[in-house]
Amino acid sequence: MSGVIDEVLRPADLAQALALLAEGGGRRRPIAGGTDLLVQAKEPGAPPRGLVDLWGLDELRGITAEPDRIVVGANTTMTEVLASELLRAEARCLWDGCYEAGSVQIRNRATLGGNAANASPAADSVLGLIALGAEARIASVRGERRLPVEELATAPRRTALAPDELILAFSFPRAGGRSAFARLGQRRAQAISKVSCAIHAQLDDQGCVQAARVAFGAVAPRVVRSPGAEAALRGHSLTDPSARAAAAVAARADTAPIDDLRSTRAYRSEMVGVLLTRLLVRLAGEA
Amino acid sequence: MSEERLRVSRREVLKGAAGAAAWLGVPAAARAEGEERAPSWPGIRRLGPGPTPLSFRLNGEAVTIEVTPRTTLLDALRGPLGLTGAKRACDRGACGACTVWIDGRTANACTVLALDVDGLAVTTVEGLSSGNALHPVQEAFVAQDALMCGFCTPGMVMSCAKLVERGAVDEESLREGLSGNLCRCGAYPHIFRACQEAQR
Numbered sequence A: 001m002s003g004v005i006d007e008v009l010r011p012a013d014l015a016q017a018l019a020l021l022a023e024g025g026g027r028r029r030p031i032a033g034g035t036d037l038l039v040q041a042k043e044p045g046a047p048p049r050g051l052v053d054l055w056g057l058d059e060l061r062g063i064t065a066e067p068d069r070i071v072v073g074a075n076t077t078m079t080e081v082l083a084s085e086l087l088r089a090e091a092r093c094l095w096d097g098c099y100e101a102g103s104v105q106i107r108n109r110a111t112l113g114g115n116a117a118n119a120s121p122a123a124d125s126v127l128g129l130i131a132l133g134a135e136a137r138i139a140s141v142r143g144e145r146r147l148p149v150e151e152l153a154t155a156p157r158r159t160a161l162a163p164d165e166l167i168l169a170f171s172f173p174r175a176g177g178r179s180a181f182a183r184l185g186q187r188r189a190q191a192i193s194k195v196s197c198a199i200h201a202q203l204d205d206q207g208c209v210q211a212a213r214v215a216f217g218a219v220a221p222r223v224v225r226s227p228g229a230e231a232a233l234r235g236h237s238l239t240d241p242s243a244r245a246a247a248a249v250a251a252r253a254d255t256a257p258i259d260d261l262r263s264t265r266a267y268r269s270e271m272v273g274v275l276l277t278r279l280l281v282r283l284a285g286e287a
Numbered sequence B: 001m002s003e004e005r006l007r008v009s010r011r012e013v014l015k016g017a018a019g020a021a022a023w024l025g026v027p028a029a030a031r032a033e034g035e036e037r038a039p040s041w042p043g044i045r046r047l048g049p050g051p052t053p054l055s056f057r058l059n060g061e062a063v064t065i066e067v068t069p070r071t072t073l074l075d076a077l078r079g080p081l082g083l084t085g086a087k088r089a090c091d092r093g094a095c096g097a098c099t100v101w102i103d104g105r106t107a108n109a110c111t112v113l114a115l116d117v118d119g120l121a122v123t124t125v126e127g128l129s130s131g132n133a134l135h136p137v138q139e140a141f142v143a144q145d146a147l148m149c150g151f152c153t154p155g156m157v158m159s160c161a162k163l164v165e166r167g168a169v170d171e172e173s174l175r176e177g178l179s180g181n182l183c184r185c186g187a188y189p190h191i192f193r194a195c196q197e198a199q200r
């Protein structure tokens, strides 16, 4: 039994969903796949809530290729991401993050919107979105706004979303370039990441990095970028050993891991450098 | 709630600027102040707080029961519906003992609200066999001795049947595809062999 859910509201479309949230005055929460919410609802002391069920809202689902952007609806499940050749080809860091997450059963229900709004510092699909430079399209009855995905989470389980706001979709530029994701956990499947990393790099004709975006998970209160690593890579070849080393050092300086039940600060800090180096090797096509 | 605002289509909202303008055009006074009342516009279904009727297809047959909003699909199956094939072990999505199919896709019944399957098709291990004829995966589990205590078996069979359906029975696909189904007895080698036998 999930003891704290006292009503479920099933809107027929997005407009109704937004109206129901506005009417709830902060007492209502959206639910998509429920893989986070129903686990949390079983925790003792969780407050009573009404749920606004987004699962049936197809307008939040789907992957669309525009000429210069890709738009992924918030209800898109990780399974649907994995089924997309477009995302595998053009958003590999997002695709890989979904591939590594959960299990088949979890991925069949886990949505990208839920992963981001749950605001776990280890949310696997969020790293890829940040590396791709994605923005979240957010709506409420008050209007629509856009926010870079890296600004969505503010702390563990806290977001910049108002209680009446929904994430509609994520959108990112079709910039080309190469991207990758890797994570370390207790075991391959079903384990929350101890450390994770995603990178997207734009290369020039000589194979030098024009621009890079590097994101880390589980080493700060939210998924974070490493501006230091990004700067260290700029202008250098992916195969340049001193640039790789400098990026690894900068990444460790930009992250602030803690000791917790899953891992230690020392191990995480070491692995920040190791994961980034592995991804650089992978992007350079050396592995 | 003004009728007009509710007529703004989802597409307009998704399109951004135009949709946002339409929303912003609503006078502030027309916006609800967090009052609690039954929605009066058509389309919204309000379920709970008391027992609420739920209708779906269960193993091919239409069923209707009453559940409270907080009831999970696993609670409903094992309780009022009397189907105890799906097992409860972790009750938090981590072990796969409660695996069922919802519209043909595997899901952990312990982390799905019962009300969420309203109008959908649910298959449990009880629906896999037809009469006394076992599903080929079940036959193969028996032939390959793919269980010890058997507690993981109903959920395991539901996941295996999907992998066999997709032809994903090589070692790597089975490892990946069954990673959400834990077998404490460690019967994996036999389970893998059963899947490969069922494929043939």
Ligand SMILES: Cc1cc2nc3c(=O)[nH]c(=O)nc-3n(C[C@H](O)[C@H](O)[C@H](O)COP(=O)(O)OP(=O)(O)OC[C@H]3O[C@@H](n4cnc5c(N)ncnc54)[C@H](O)[C@@H]3O)c2cc1C
Pocket (backbone or CB within 6 Å): A029, A030, A031, A032, A033, A034, A035, A036, A037, A038, A039, A054, A074, A075, A100, A101, A102, A103, A106, A109, A110, A111, A112, A113, A114, A115, A116, A117, A118, A122, A123, A124, A125, A161, A165, A166, A167, A168, A190, A191, A192, A193, B092, B093, B094, B095, B111
């Ligand atoms: C066993 C298990 C293993 C897991 N493994 C992983 C893993 O490896 N990696 C990983 O990253 N996660 C993992 N998760 C966590 C979870 O599956 C993901 O975070 C998932 O993406 C959540 O999506 P959902 O649709 O199920 O969210 P829900 O539970 O429905 O919602 C989560 C939160 O997001 C809010 N929300 C949902 N949709 C929206 C929206 N459109 N707009 C605004 N708010 C919204 C809800 O109100 C809630 O606060 C695991 C969970 C379990 C139970």
Ligand code: FES
Pocket (backbone or CB within 6 Å): B087, B088, B089, B090, B091, B092, B093, B094, B095, B096, B097, B098, B099, B108, B109, B110, B111
């Ligand atoms: S009981 Fe549902 S996954 Fe463990």
Ligand code: FES
Pocket (backbone or CB within 6 Å): B146, B147, B148, B149, B150, B151, B152, B153, B182, B183, B184, B185, B186, B187
């Ligand atoms: S046979 Fe005992 S748990 Fe799998």
